[in-house]
Amino acid sequence: xxxxxxxxxxxxxTAAGAIVDYQVKDISPExxxxxxxxxxxxxxxxxxxxxxAFDHDCREGICGSCNLFINGRxxxxxxxxxxCQLHMRKFSDGDTITIEPWRANAFPVNRDLSVDRSAFDxxxxxxxxxxxxxxxxxxxxxIPIPKEIADRAFEAATCIGxxxxxxxxxxxxxxLFVSAKVSQLALLPQGHVERKTxxxxxxxxxxxxxxxxxxxxxxxxxxCPVGISxxxxxxxxxxxxxAKATSNNLA
Amino acid sequence: xxxxxKIPEGPLAEKWEKHKFNVKLVNPANKRKYDVIVVGTGLAxxxxxxxxxxxxxxxxxxxxxxxxxxxxxxxxxxxxxAAKNYQNDGDSVFRLFYDTxxxxxxxxxxxxxxxxxxxSVNIIDQCVAQGVPFxxxxxxxxxxxxxxxxxxxxxxxxxxxxxQQLLLGAYSALxxxxxxGKVKMYTRSEMLDVVVIDGQARxxxxxxxxxxxxxxxxxxxxxxxxxxxxNVFFLSTNAMYxxxxxxxxxxxxxxxxxxxxxxxxxPTCIPVSGEYQSKLTxxxxxxxxxxxxxxxxxxxxxxxxxxGEIKASEIAEDDRDYFLxxxxxxxxxxxxRDVASRNAKQMCDEGRGVGTTGLAVYLxxxxxxxxxxxxxxxxxxxxxxxxxxKITDEDPYQQPMRIYPAVHYTMGGLWVDYxxxxxxxxxxxxGECNFSDHxxxxxxxxxxxxxxxxxxxxxxxxxxxxLASTAPKPVTTEHPAFKEAEAEVRGRVQKMMSINGxxxxxxxxxxxxxxxxxxxxxxxxxxxxxxxxxxxxxxxKEFWSDLKLTGTETELNQALEKxxxxxxxxxxxxxxxxxxLDRNESCGGHFxxxxxxxxxxxxxxxxxxxxxxxxxxxxxxxxxxxxxEELSFENVKLTQRSYK
Numbered sequence: 015x016x017x018x019x020x021x022x023x024x025x026x027x028t029a030a031g032a033i034v035d036y037q038v039k040d041i042s043p044e045x046x047x048x049x050x051x052x053x054x055x056x057x058x059x060x061x062x063x064x065x066x067a068f069d070h071d072c073r074e075g076i077c078g079s080c081n082l083f084i085n086g087r088x089x090x091x092x093x094x095x096x097x098c099q100l101h102m103r104k105f106s107d108g109d110t111i112t113i114e115p116w117r118a119n120a121f122p123v124n125r126d127l128s129v130d131r132s133a134f135d136x137x138x139x140x141x142x143x144x145x146x147x148x149x150x151x152x153x154x155x156x157i158p159i160p161k162e163i164a165d166r167a168f169e170a171a172t173c174i175g176x177x178x179x180x181x182x183x184x185x186x187x188x189x190l191f192v193s194a195k196v197s198q199l200a201l202l203p204q205g206h207v208e209r210k211t212x213x214x215x216x217x218x219x220x221x222x223x224x225x226x227x228x229x230x231x232x233x234x235x236x237x238c239p240v241g242i243s244x245x246x247x248x249x250x251x252x253x254x255x256x257a258k259a260t261s262n263n264l265a
Numbered sequence: 266x267x268x269x270x271k272i273p274e275g276p277l278a279e280k281w282e283k284h285k286f287n288v289k290l291v292n293p294a295n296k297r298k299y300d301v302i303v304v305g306t307g308l309a310x311x312x313x314x315x316x317x318x319x320x321x322x323x324x325x326x327x328x329x330x331x332x333x334x335x336x337x338x339x340x341x342x343x344x345x346x347a348a349k350n351y352q353n354d355g356d357s358v359f360r361l362f363y364d365t366x367x368x369x370x371x372x373x374x375x376x377x378x379x380x381x382x383x384x385s386v387n388i389i390d391q392c393v394a395q396g397v398p399f400x401x402x403x404x405x406x407x408x409x410x411x412x413x414x415x416x417x418x419x420x421x422x423x424x425x426x427x428x429q430q431l432l433l434g435a436y437s438a439l440x441x442x443x444x445x446g447k448v449k450m451y452t453r454s455e456m457l458d459v460v461v462i463d464g465q466a467r468x469x470x471x472x473x474x475x476x477x478x479x480x481x482x483x484x485x486x487x488x489x490x491x492x493x494x495x496n497v498f499f500l501s502t503n504a505m506y507x508x509x510x511x512x513x514x515x516x517x518x519x520x521x522x523x524x525x526x527x528x529x530x531x532p533t534c535i536p537v538s539g540e541y542q543s544k545l546t547x548x549x550x551x552x553x554x555x556x557x558x559x560x561x562x563x564x565x566x567x568x569x570x571x572x573g574e575i576k577a578s579e580i581a582e583d584d585r586d587y588f589l590x591x592x593x594x595x596x597x598x599x600x601x602r603d604v605a606s607r608n609a610k611q612m613c614d615e616g617r618g619v620g621t622t623g624l625a626v627y628l629x630x631x632x633x634x635x636x637x638x639x640x641x642x643x644x645x646x647x648x649x650x651x652x653x654x655k656i657t658d659e660d661p662y663q664q665p666m667r668i669y670p671a672v673h674y675t676m677g678g679l680w681v682d683y684x685x686x687x688x689x690x691x692x693x694x695x696g697e698c699n700f701s702d703h704x705x706x707x708x709x710x711x712x713x714x715x716x717x718x719x720x721x722x723x724x725x726x727x728x729x730x731x732l733a734s735t736a737p738k739p740v741t742t743e744h745p746a747f748k749e750a751e752a753e754v755r756g757r758v759q760k761m762m763s764i765n766g767x768x769x770x771x772x773x774x775x776x777x778x779x780x781x782x783x784x785x786x787x788x789x790x791x792x793x794x795x796x797x798x799x800x801x802x803x804x805x806k807e808f809w810s811d812l813k814l815t816g817t818e819t820e821l822n823q824a825l826e827k828x829x830x831x832x833x834x835x836x837x838x839x840x841x842x843x844x845x846l847d848r849n850e851s852c853g854g855h856f857x858x859x860x861x862x863x864x865x866x867x868x869x870x871x872x873x874x875x876x877x878x879x880x881x882x883x884x885x886x887x888x889x890x891x892x893x894e895e896l897s898f899e900n901v902k903l904t905q906r907s908y909k
Contacts, residue, residue, distance in 0.1 A: 139444040143437035151394035158405030168398040
């Protein structure tokens with residue numbers, strides 16, 4: 015396949031960016047999208063041009079590093095897939111493909127297609143954990159958890175933190191990401207003690223980072239590569255309201 | 266003289282308890298006066314950084330990722346072992362210890378492995394307390410399954426995402442300490458050297474991957490938790506950024522490198538499809554529970570398949586060779602990873618491989634689909650089948666999967682004593698980056714166990730012993746050693762930037778990977794090892810005279826990052842050839858063609874090679890010095906592994 019790529023190039027966080035056109039030739043349908051970019055980068059480097067910076071690592075759809083906005087969609091045209099698991103057979107010879115970084119104020123561009131997602135880490139640091147020190151934990155079976163609850167907690171816990179939800183949302187809201195962690199820990203007995211302060215603190219941090227509000231459009235869940243459900247946002251709202259109404263948070 | 270392994274005296278079962286009592290303690294009020302650097306924030310590093318901060322030490326943690334949640338530990342699928350005996354099937358600490366020692370083909374240290382089995386029990390409790398959503402039975406209790414040749418069900422799991430859930434547990438503990446201010450987290454920072462002052466590790470030099478800035482960081486002790494070096498083979502199941510740089514630079518500062526040639530080759534990966542390929546994807550080993558491995562009986566049929574003239578499903582039963590079931594009737598398709606891998610390679614070498622490249626064998630589910638129906642199979646393996654179809658565009662319900670072995674895990678690594686300290690006092694190595702617990706072959710579900718054991722339950726105790734003997738005075742970067750190390754790092758970066766040759770870092774990496782796989786992969790021989798070593802030396806010369814980079818070193822420059830890692834792989838690769846050549850025996854994943862039984866199985870030589878080969882750096886372009894740590898087995902009897 016021969017393709018035209020329209021790629022967002024931006025030298026640094028403060029530099030102005032622009033779309034630049036590239037041609038790639040002899041792309042095999044077996045390649046992953048990122049392998050196609052590897053081919054482009056090898057060409058650029060050999061020619062003495064600077065390769066396109068992009069984030070990636072495991073290339074198995076689990077580390078959450080890859081974050082490309084392809085033809086206007088997070089992780090490209092296929093649903094339920096990260097960019098690294100998107101294959102070129104989903105495109106046709108002669109296609110023009112537009113590749114941009116995640117677009118959100120809270121995710122500033124490092125360079126080209128690589129963005130800074132540390133806002134997500136700061137939200138987790140605000141309370142996305144169970145406060146337990148190493149050592150001295152009770153036997154695992156001392157905390158029985160009904161299978162349905164464990165399974166639901168697991169479903170929420172599968173979030174890979176890639177940021178596709180934010181990138182797909184017209185408000186750049188981080189509600190799906192935050193709700194996944196809040197649901198997981200609110201469902202489990204271990205997370206119960208800090209339930210109220212957790213949701214209050216995580217939501218406060220989310221707002222502080224500059225993520226937008228949720229207006230129930232649902233594109234976050236539609237574009238989520240691992241299928242995190244919108245139900246979690248409902249749980250988040252319920253947890254937040256309940257916490258506000260009966261807060262232990264004296265601050 | 267070889268440094269002591271510091272294995273405590275006394276009966277195996279009491280060593281760790283006694284040792285914990287005998288190590289020196291740091292007074293709680295003094296703990297905040299000590300700074301500890303942790304490099305790498307996967308299972309071993311994340312757990313260590315969180316636990317050390319909980320104890321009161323000031324921790325600086327470093328990762329080259331944008332977030333500690335992205336470490337490659339996240340990609341582990343299968344599970345984590347623990348000797349809980351929840352299933353009442355006869356499991357015990359001793360049995361887990363025994364399976365691990367035997368599985369490692371008797372090339373691991375008894376005392377370390379026993380401790381690993383002991384603390385495995387605490388790991389599960391710790392993770393449950395953190396909210397890790399392990400699989401549960403309907404009664405609400407933890408579920409177990411069997412794994413990797415073990416005859417008991419001791420593997421805890423979270424669907425096929427155990428690594429992810431465990432890592433997110435460690436990441437959440439780490440996040441809590443970052444919020445408390447006890448851990449200062451440095452993301453997108455790559456360690457490029459360790460600073461040694463008066464023989465003790467006192468800090469590191471890093472490069473900020475966004476700005477290119479070279480930074481100095483001082484501490485009372487340094488913990489490396491930087492994972493394995495499987496990417497020396499270019500293609501592997503490792504994430505793209507996994508590298509040897511931190512461990513290798515530590516090696517060049519005096520830390521011994523142990524058993525570098527011990528590489529685990531995993532039998533069930535999706536085969537290579539072309540030159541452009543960047544990495545290999547592993548299919549869970551659990552598939553071998555129900556899939557049958559076969560190749561065509563004759564080269565002629567295999568050729569017709571490769572040309573696309575016939576499909577696998579059209580081949581008559583009589584024309585198929587279920588080679589694992591034929592050769593190993595007792596274990597069949599469930600033989601250990603090294604045996605399955607070696608046999609697949611043999612079939613392909615005979616010309617009976619399938620797929621367009623001829624480097625694949627079939628993993629066929631037709632029988633189980635016929636027996637239980639496609640729905641039942643989908644319930645069990647649905648996500649794996651979907652993943653396979655996504656990558657290959659073939660439906661494994663209709664045609665058998667094609668699989669081939671791939672590099673997966675490295676059992677070699679920095680030599681450490683019982684305290685996980687390297688041969689540089691104050692420098693520790695944990696998880697996959699040390700050599701200690703897996704011997705010549707890693708069993709399934711044991712990597713996550715070791716990472717968390719080292720991070721949560723070993724290093725927090727043993728590092729205190731060292732710190733207690735170090736004055737609680739602040740360490741700073743004022744010592745000239747910092748300036749010197751920084752200058753070396755800068756010089757190296759600038760040198761790579763200034764070569765302005767014609768070949769890209771990937772180009773060199775692929776070339777090296779090809780040599781490693783052909784001559785130091787699933788099967789090696791003396792002649793090939795010597796040849797490949799000379800080729801790597803040539804390649805290294807070319808690297809330093811013909812490397813092509815663009816841009817500058819003071820900005821985000823991913824090609825430059827890559828080049829630095831390839832430079833280190835080129836040196837490590839050569840040492841791996843030396844190590845493989847020294848070991849005149851076959852064991853675990855290391856198969857020397859000259860040493861095999863009449864049936865073609867691995868032939869170990871316990872009289873001459875029951876040692877850890879610990880290599881000592883001896884200056885640029887000088888042969889490394891081989892130090893031998895003799896392994897003594899007092900609690901298990903060394904036997905030939907047989908799966909017939």
